[in-house]
Amino acid sequence: MTLSAPVTSGDAQGMTIVARTQGQLVRRRFFQHKAAMTGLVVLLAVVVLAFTSVGFGPFGGWWKHGWTTTGRVIDGGAPTLTLWPFSIGEHPFGQDNVGKDYFALVMRGTQQSLLVALLVGLVATSVGTFVGAAAGYFRRRTETALMRLTDVMITIPVLLIAAIVGRMAGGSGILVLGLALGLVIWPQLARLVRGEVLSLREREFIEAARAIGTRPRRIIFKHILPNTLGIIIVSTTLTIASAILVESAISFLGFGVQPPDISLGQLISFYQGAMLTRPWLFWWPGILIITVALSINFIGDGLRDAFDPRQNRVRA
Amino acid sequence: MIAFITRRLMISVFVLLAATIIMYVMTALSGDPLADLRQQTGPNREDQMRVRSERMNLDVPIPIRYLQWLGALITGDLGVNRDGQDVGVILGNALAATLQLVVAATVLAMLIGITVGILSALRQYSGFDYSVTFAAFVAFSLPLFWLAVMLKQYVAIGFNTWLRDPVIDTTVIVVVAIAAGLLWGALTAGSTQARLISFTLGALVTATFLSFLSSTRWFADPGLGTVVIGLIAVASAVGICALFAGLQYRGPLYAALAAAGLGTALHTVLGGVLTDPTWPQLLGLLVLTVGVCVALGYGLGGLLRRQAITTAILTGLVTAGLIFLDALLSAFQAYSQRMRGRPIATIGSNTPNFRGDFWQLTLDSATHIMLPTMALILISMATYSRYSRASMLEVMNQDYVRTARAKGLPERTVIVKHAFRNGMIPITTLMAFDFAGVIGGAVVTESVFGWKGMGQMFRDGLEMVDPAPVMAFFVVTGGAIVVFNMIADIIYAYLDPRIRLS
Amino acid sequence: MGEILDSHGDNRLDVHVGLTLDDVRPPSDEEILRVEDLTVEFPTDDGVVHAVRGVSYVLHQREVLGIVGESGSGKSVSSMAVMGLLPRTARISGRIFFRGEDVLALPQRRRRDLRGKKIAMVFQDPMTALNPVFTIGDQLAEAVLAHELMPRKQALGRAREMLDLVGIPQAEARLRAYPHEFSGGMRQRAMIAMAVINNPDVIIADEPTTALDVTVQAQILEKLIEVKDAVNAAIVLITHDLGVIAGMAHKVLVMYAGKPVEVADTDAIFYSPRMPYTAGLLGSMPSTDTTGHRLRPIKGAPPSLINLPSGCPFSPRCPLADEECVTREPDLALTDALDHRAACHHWPKMKAVEDPTVFFRAESEIQG
Numbered sequence A: 001m002t003l004s005a006p007v008t009s010g011d012a013q014g015m016t017i018v019a020r021t022q023g024q025l026v027r028r029r030f031f032q033h034k035a036a037m038t039g040l041v042v043l044l045a046v047v048v049l050a051f052t053s054v055g056f057g058p059f060g061g062w063w064k065h066g067w068t069t070t071g072r073v074i075d076g077g078a079p080t081l082t083l084w085p086f087s088i089g090e091h092p093f094g095q096d097n098v099g100k101d102y103f104a105l106v107m108r109g110t111q112q113s114l115l116v117a118l119l120v121g122l123v124a125t126s127v128g129t130f131v132g133a134a135a136g137y138f139r140r141r142t143e144t145a146l147m148r149l150t151d152v153m154i155t156i157p158v159l160l161i162a163a164i165v166g167r168m169a170g171g172s173g174i175l176v177l178g179l180a181l182g183l184v185i186w187p188q189l190a191r192l193v194r195g196e197v198l199s200l201r202e203r204e205f206i207e208a209a210r211a212i213g214t215r216p217r218r219i220i221f222k223h224i225l226p227n228t229l230g231i232i233i234v235s236t237t238l239t240i241a242s243a244i245l246v247e248s249a250i251s252f253l254g255f256g257v258q259p260p261d262i263s264l265g266q267l268i269s270f271y272q273g274a275m276l277t278r279p280w281l282f283w284w285p286g287i288l289i290i291t292v293a294l295s296i297n298f299i300g301d302g303l304r305d306a307f308d309p310r311q312n313r314v315r316a
Numbered sequence B: 001m002i003a004f005i006t007r008r009l010m011i012s013v014f015v016l017l018a019a020t021i022i023m024y025v026m027t028a029l030s031g032d033p034l035a036d037l038r039q040q041t042g043p044n045r046e047d048q049m050r051v052r053s054e055r056m057n058l059d060v061p062i063p064i065r066y067l068q069w070l071g072a073l074i075t076g077d078l079g080v081n082r083d084g085q086d087v088g089v090i091l092g093n094a095l096a097a098t099l100q101l102v103v104a105a106t107v108l109a110m111l112i113g114i115t116v117g118i119l120s121a122l123r124q125y126s127g128f129d130y131s132v133t134f135a136a137f138v139a140f141s142l143p144l145f146w147l148a149v150m151l152k153q154y155v156a157i158g159f160n161t162w163l164r165d166p167v168i169d170t171t172v173i174v175v176v177a178i179a180a181g182l183l184w185g186a187l188t189a190g191s192t193q194a195r196l197i198s199f200t201l202g203a204l205v206t207a208t209f210l211s212f213l214s215s216t217r218w219f220a221d222p223g224l225g226t227v228v229i230g231l232i233a234v235a236s237a238v239g240i241c242a243l244f245a246g247l248q249y250r251g252p253l254y255a256a257l258a259a260a261g262l263g264t265a266l267h268t269v270l271g272g273v274l275t276d277p278t279w280p281q282l283l284g285l286l287v288l289t290v291g292v293c294v295a296l297g298y299g300l301g302g303l304l305r306r307q308a309i310t311t312a313i314l315t316g317l318v319t320a321g322l323i324f325l326d327a328l329l330s331a332f333q334a335y336s337q338r339m340r341g342r343p344i345a346t347i348g349s350n351t352p353n354f355r356g357d358f359w360q361l362t363l364d365s366a367t368h369i370m371l372p373t374m375a376l377i378l379i380s381m382a383t384y385s386r387y388s389r390a391s392m393l394e395v396m397n398q399d400y401v402r403t404a405r406a407k408g409l410p411e412r413t414v415i416v417k418h419a420f421r422n423g424m425i426p427i428t429t430l431m432a433f434d435f436a437g438v439i440g441g442a443v444v445t446e447s448v449f450g451w452k453g454m455g456q457m458f459r460d461g462l463e464m465v466d467p468a469p470v471m472a473f474f475v476v477t478g479g480a481i482v483v484f485n486m487i488a489d490i491i492y493a494y495l496d497p498r499i500r501l502s
Numbered sequence C: 001m002g003e004i005l006d007s008h009g010d011n012r013l014d015v016h017v018g019l020t021l022d023d024v025r026p027p028s029d030e031e032i033l034r035v036e037d038l039t040v041e042f043p044t045d046d047g048v049v050h051a052v053r054g055v056s057y058v059l060h061q062r063e064v065l066g067i068v069g070e071s072g073s074g075k076s077v078s079s080m081a082v083m084g085l086l087p088r089t090a091r092i093s094g095r096i097f098f099r100g101e102d103v104l105a106l107p108q109r110r111r112r113d114l115r116g117k118k119i120a121m122v123f124q125d126p127m128t129a130l131n132p133v134f135t136i137g138d139q140l141a142e143a144v145l146a147h148e149l150m151p152r153k154q155a156l157g158r159a160r161e162m163l164d165l166v167g168i169p170q171a172e173a174r175l176r177a178y179p180h181e182f183s184g185g186m187r188q189r190a191m192i193a194m195a196v197i198n199n200p201d202v203i204i205a206d207e208p209t210t211a212l213d214v215t216v217q218a219q220i221l222e223k224l225i226e227v228k229d230a231v232n233a234a235i236v237l238i239t240h241d242l243g244v245i246a247g248m249a250h251k252v253l254v255m256y257a258g259k260p261v262e263v264a265d266t267d268a269i270f271y272s273p274r275m276p277y278t279a280g281l282l283g284s285m286p287s288t289d290t291t292g293h294r295l296r297p298i299k300g301a302p303p304s305l306i307n308l309p310s311g312c313p314f315s316p317r318c319p320l321a322d323e324e325c326v327t328r329e330p331d332l333a334l335t336d337a338l339d340h341r342a343a344c345h346h347w348p349k350m351k352a353v354e355d356p357t358v359f360f361r362a363e364s365e366i367q368g
C-alpha cells in the first residue's frame, strides 16, 4: 500500500478498522502514543531551552551568564537550584573551578551535541538509504559490491570507527565531525532499507511498473522509497539518539569535540578529575544526555508503532 | 551444515581482511604521528623525528605500509609501536583481561536479557512488561562511560564502606521488599487476588531474608553452607522439572532430586578436593557431574528418559555452581582483610603482584571484573531483552504454536519446546552484532576503570596515530567477532533444520 | 471481498466423483457436541469486535457439519472457542457441551485433556501449521505423548501407522523428515494424521483445502472422510466455498457477520435456500448445471464487526431488503421444512421463485 492509498476494508483484519488513509492512521497512532508524546514535549523543551538561553550564532540569549565568562566561585561552585521551594539562584547548575557558569556551559554543550547528532542522523540516513535502495533494487553486481562494503563496515565496531574519524575530524569543528561520523554510521540503515526494498521489489505494483517499462530511477523514487519512508524515518530517529551517545563516548575518550567547542561528552571528559570535589560537573551533562537520548528513543518507538502496527493492540 | 558454516567462515575472514584495510588506512590518516615532536624545542628534535619516521616507515606510502604490516601479521608478528615496544608482548598482558570482560559480559547479558525478554513477552502489557520496556529504553539512552563512573564512585566505594558494618538499613529492606513484591505480583498471571498474594509473599520472603542476612552480618563473612546448598538445589530440581518435564511425572523429578541430593552430599565430602583446585581439575569435575547426571536420568527416568536426563543434568549443574559459589564466598573474608577491608576494586583488572590460592585469585579477578561487567552488560541486556521479546511475541502468534496447543500440550511445553526454539533463531544473528558493540563498550569501560587492557592499547595507539597497536586490537577483537559469528552460525544451523539440511 | 472470485472454481463439483459421504457409515443419533448460543467478543483499541454472535448447533456421531461463510464471518473464532484456543482477551459466553459435559465450565487441565484427544483440529495453512524445527515423526508422536504415557518408540509406531492411513508413502522414512521437505498436500495429510492419531470424537477442519492446489483439494477432502470413517469421528468442516460442502457434509450452517443465518440439510441448502445470502453464495459458485453463467459475487463487503448496522446485517447488500430489514434483525427461525432454519424476514419470497440465485443476477442477464 502506498502512503496515500486508502485502506480497503476487504481483508479479514481490515474489516474491523474504519477506512482511513494510511497517513491519517500513522498520524493518529503517533499522537496517541503516550511515551512518544512525552518524549516530543521534553525534547522540544530541551531544544528551546538550549538554544534560547545562551543564544546561538548572532542571536543573543536571555541567560545572564555566558559560557566563556569566568567569575568568582561562590560557595565552592555548588549548584543553587532547589526544587522545593523552587528557586533557580545565581548558578543553578553550579560553577566550575574558574567560576564559569555551568548552566551556560551545559546549554552550549547541549546545542552542539544536538547539532552533531542531527547531522550524523541526516548524513547516515542519506548514505544508508542510497546504498540500501541501490543494492536492493539493482541486485547482481551492484548489490554484491554494495552489500560487501556494508558487511565490511559492519564488522568494525561503531565506536572504533567513530573514534578514528573523530580523531581525524574532531579538531575541525562540530560540523565536520558530524559529517564524518555520518559517513561511517550508515551500514545498519543500508541493510534495513535493502531488506525492505527487496521485499517491495517482488510486490505486484512494482512488477507492474517495471512491466510497462518505467525506468529504474523513477521506480526507486516514485514507488519504492515512498514505501520505505516509515522505516527510514524510524531509523533516522534512532540513529540520532545513538549518535548523541556515540559523540559523547568518543568525546569522553578524547577523540570527539575539541575545545573551544563544547559538547556534553566533552564536558564530562573535561571535568572527570573533579568528580570527587565537584560531582555536579559530572551530573548535569550526563542527565542531559540521558534526557535527550531517552526522549528521542521514545519518539522513535512511537513512530515505529505508528508506521508498523503489528497487531491491533488489545489490552484487557 | 559443515558446508554452510565453512562458507560463512570464509566470508567472515575475507570481510575481516577487507576491514583491516579500512582500519589501517584510516588510522594512519587520522593525524600527524610526529605532532608531539614538532612542538618540541630540544636539540635532538630532528634526530627523534628521524628515528620515529624510520621505525614507523613514514616515508613509505600508506598502502605499502599496510602490505608490510599484513605480511608481518601472517607470520604472527604484530609489529612494534612507535616507541619500539613489541606490540605482541603488550597484547599478551592485555588480552586475557579484556577477553574475560567481553565474554563474561556477553554471556551474562544473553542469559539475563533473553530470560527477561521472554518473560516480558509472555506477560505482554503487564506491569512487568512495561517496566522492562522502560528500563530497556533507559539503558539504550545511558552513556556507558557515565554509568561506569557512577558505578565506580557510588557503588564500589559505597559498598566497600558499607562492608565495614554490613547491616542493612530498615528503609532499604522495606524498599527492596516492596520492589520484589511488585516484581512477583507483576509476573503472576491471573486474578487480582492471586497477584496480591504473590506480592505479599514475595515482599515478606524478601524482607525476612534480608533481615536475616543483616542480623547475621552475612556480608562480612559470606557463604552458603551445606544446608542452604541442599535447599536451593532441591528447589531448583523442582523448578527445573516444572519447566522441562512437568511435575506430574515421577521419573524426571526423581532424577533431578537425586542429582540435587547427591551433589549436596558430595559437598561435605568434596571439601578436600576443593581447597586449592586448578581450572582443569574443576572442568574434570564438571564433566564427571554431567556423566553422573546422565546416568541418574537414564536409570530413574522410566518412560520419560530424555526429559529425566535433561532435568538431572541441569540440576547437577546448578548444584555444582552452588558448591563453587560457596567455596568462593568462603574465601571472601580473608580476601577482604588482605584488601584492607575494601574488596571491590575500582582500578585495574587485578591487584598487582597479588598471590594466593585458587579461590583468592579467582576472587581477585571477580572483584575487579564485577563493576566493568555490570556497566557493560546493561546495554546488551536491554538489546537482548527487546529482541527476544519481539521474537517470542512473533512466534507465539505463529500457526504452529496454535497447532501445538491444539494437540493438548501443556502451555509449558508449548513455550519451552515449540516457541522458545523458534524464537531463538533470529537471536543468533544478533549475537555476533551485539558482540561488536560490547567490544566498543569495553574500550570505554576499561578507560574508566583504568585497566591496562586492550582498550587502552587502542586508545593510546589512536592518540599517537600509531597503527600497530590499533591494528593489533582490531585483529584480536575482529577475530573474536568472527569466532562469535561462527558460534552464532552453528547455533543457527542447530536450531533450524532448513539450514542444517541444505 | 475478492474471496469468492478467487476460489478456483473449475470443475469443483466434478472432484466429488470419488469418495463421498454416501460411501461411508451414516451418522448415529448419539449427540457428541452441542453448542448453545455461543458468543465471542474481543475488546480492541478500536472498539469491541463482535466476532461471534449466538451460534448454536448439534453434532452427532460420525456426522459432518459444514460451516460456510465469507472470510471474517466468525467461523474460525467459533471453532477456536470450542477448542479453547482463543486468546485470553476473548470474552466468551454461551455453552459448549461435549458428550453432555459443559466444556466452558471445566478447569484448564480437563479442557486440555479434551484438546487433541477428543476434539482435534486441522488448520487452513499446512505450510505454517507444522513447526519447522521438529521432525514430522516428533510432532506426531508428541500428540500421542501429550495424552498418554508410553515409550517414545511406541508413539512413533503409532505415528507411522497414521502416515500410512493418510496415504503418505514410505511412512517409516518420512517420520524423520522435516516439514519443509514435504509438499503442501503432504503436509496437510500429516496434519490430518496428527488430528486422528488419538482417535478423536470430533475433528474440526478449518478450511483444510483453501491453501492447497486445486489438484490436491479433492484428495484431501476424500482422505478426511476416509479417516473419519476409520476412527468413527464427527467432522465440523469449515469453508468459505459452498462447493466444498456438496457431497461432503450432512448438514450446513451458513454464517454471516458472526451469526448463523441459515441451518439445514445440505440438499436443502443447495436446492431450496431460504436466506438471500445463501442464495448469493450459491449464485457465485460455478457449477455444472449453470454453465454459461458468469460468476456473480455478492456486491459489497461484509459489515464492520465493531459497528454493526441496525436490522439485518445483510441488508446493505441484500436485493430483497426493505424497511423492515433495516429496522429489525430477523431471528433464526423455522421455515417451511422441518429442521430448516433461516434468519430472514422474507424467506417466503425465496420459496416463491424456482431459482433463488436469480435475485443476484445482473439486470441484463435476467432479461437475456
Ligand SMILES: Nc1ncnc2c1ncn2[C@@H]1O[C@H](COP(=O)(O)OP(=O)(O)O)[C@@H](O)[C@H]1O
Binding pocket: A012, A013, A015, A016, A312, A314, C042, C044, C049, C051, C069, C070, C071, C072, C073, C074, C075, C076, C077, C078, C087, C305
Ligand atoms: N484475537 C482477535 N482480536 C480481535 N479480533 C479478532 C481476533 N480474532 C479474530 N478477530 C476478528 O473476528 C472476526 C472473525 O474472524 P474469523 O473467525 O477468523 O473469520 P473466518 O470466518 O474467516 O474464519 C474477524 O473480523 C477478525 O478480525
Ligand code: SF4
Binding pocket: C275, C276, C277, C312, C313, C314, C315, C316, C318, C319, C320, C321, C322, C325, C330, C343, C344, C345, C346, C347
Ligand atoms: S432479512 Fe431482509 S435484508 Fe436480511 S436477508 Fe432477509 S431480506 Fe435480506
Ligand SMILES: [Mg+2]
Binding pocket: C072, C075, C076, C077, C206, C207
Ligand atoms: Mg478462518
